[in-house]
Amino acid sequence: MILDIKDLWYKYPGKHADTALKGISAVVGPGLHLLLGENGAGKTTSLHIMAGLRFPSAGSCTLDGCPTGSRLPSVSSHIFMTGVNMEFPAASISEMARIHAPFYPHFDAFALRDNLAAFGLDADAPLQNMSTGNRQKAKVAYALALKTDILLLDEPANGLDIESRHALQKMMAAHVGPEQTVIVSTHSIRDLENLYDGVIDLHDGRLNYAMTVDDILEHVYFDVSSVAPEDALYSRQCLGRCHSICPNGSGDESNIDFELLYLAARNNKEQLLKCLDR
Template sequence: MTTENMISLEGIAFGYDKHKPLFVNLRLNLQPGHIYGLLGKNGAGKSSLLRLMAGLLFPHSGRVEVNGYEPKRRSPAFLQDVFFVPEEIYLPSVTVDRYAATLEPFYPRFDESEFLRYLAEFDIPGGNKLTGMSFGQKKKVLIAFALATNTKVLIMDEPTNGLDIPSKSQFRKIVSTALRPDRLMLISTHQVRDLDNLIDHIIIMDDSRIVMQHSLDAVAERLYFGTRPTVENDTQVLYAEPSLRGYDAVTENLEREESRVDLEQLFNAVMKNPGRIREMFG
């Protein structure tokens, strides 16, 4: 792994059934200082990819390196600098305070003041018992703790599942303030809108393959997101959907116009025209 890559996957082969491989020669390199959004349909392989990075699944061949370590070896130096928030969570029957006090010794850079601040922003009292909380409240406790560990790598699988609309807004605000130049965050979701105004890089998976991995700046340079009165016989249109003003469309940005990337429309454009997208982005 080069020094600029914090997460590197090279030639990964993996599958739950040896006769049905999930990943074949999968490659991916991620750098610190970014919040990556991992998008894909259910069953695209997102959760399996995250678990390979976290050392919870082992590749059949190829090499995974995270922050200079092989996750499958589960070394203490690796574990203290990586935190994984799974989609399904199971928390013990203790108070929030006791939960944090029990786990914080495993994370040398854990910041209690940050943890309490995140809890306050999520409106979660520290003395409450975890088992008496709703699923959404438990999720917020785990996200607050994950951010406060200050691990260099933070991986979250469907973190906004169970959160109401105000909590999703809080999530975006809190996560964006927790990024540092030496920290990498990777967030997987199928609720595309939940990552609006949060991520700066996008990874899209389809059928266990990575079909796009680029910065949003690169996406905005090559694609234009806007409204058109009609899209009939328009060869530049990659995806369009009816709107009150005509059609909201994703088109090739031949004029290099500025537009705001719409993640949901981008995802739909990639799903509809994966070959053309790969050709445009190389």
């Protein structure tokens, strides 16, 4: 399923309220996408609009041609979102599976059991008695088991310990199917960095770029050396080595460094976007 965002604007209600999104356009297809942006860039607001929780002030966000804000069952049964500040209404995950999961046709009870086991959680344990980290794990485990075509995760690794972050990575690799679109908004880039297929970068309510990792690597090259290359778009020193992002004129292969990409988009935006053909 294709999530199509066209010239999306969102202004919070109120006379003097901020405009959170300013004309975003992107087409997001299946795969695991990293949603990047500084605090207040509009990441959570855009996820809310994709989930149909907010209505655009202008523009549109459609899933296979149908607005997500229509909240029609044929649309909303394909979308689910969970985030740090979103609480589940049920007392336990098993209760969620009983009262909420029947709305989602692809819910996989076995996947839920496996996910909870990987996190060492009990499905019947009261969510209110859990620590923030465990509650977060339970929510992510459940969200992944719903197997919706569009899954929106807002800071999924927030509050998770190191072991659980590894478990989350394995879980995502095992349970996200090729037809699914998962958008992960996070500042902890490294947690799932080997899994991302695409990047969406927001800055001050505007879209910098939305590209697949392959497309990005076609245009730029990530270099680690003792001295920054002359044509580097952006460089930074780390443990005596110089990490740089350079135009990829010769089609060299490299591994993507999301953090460097993020910093380059903030420190040398014009050059980077020109290099990315945006």
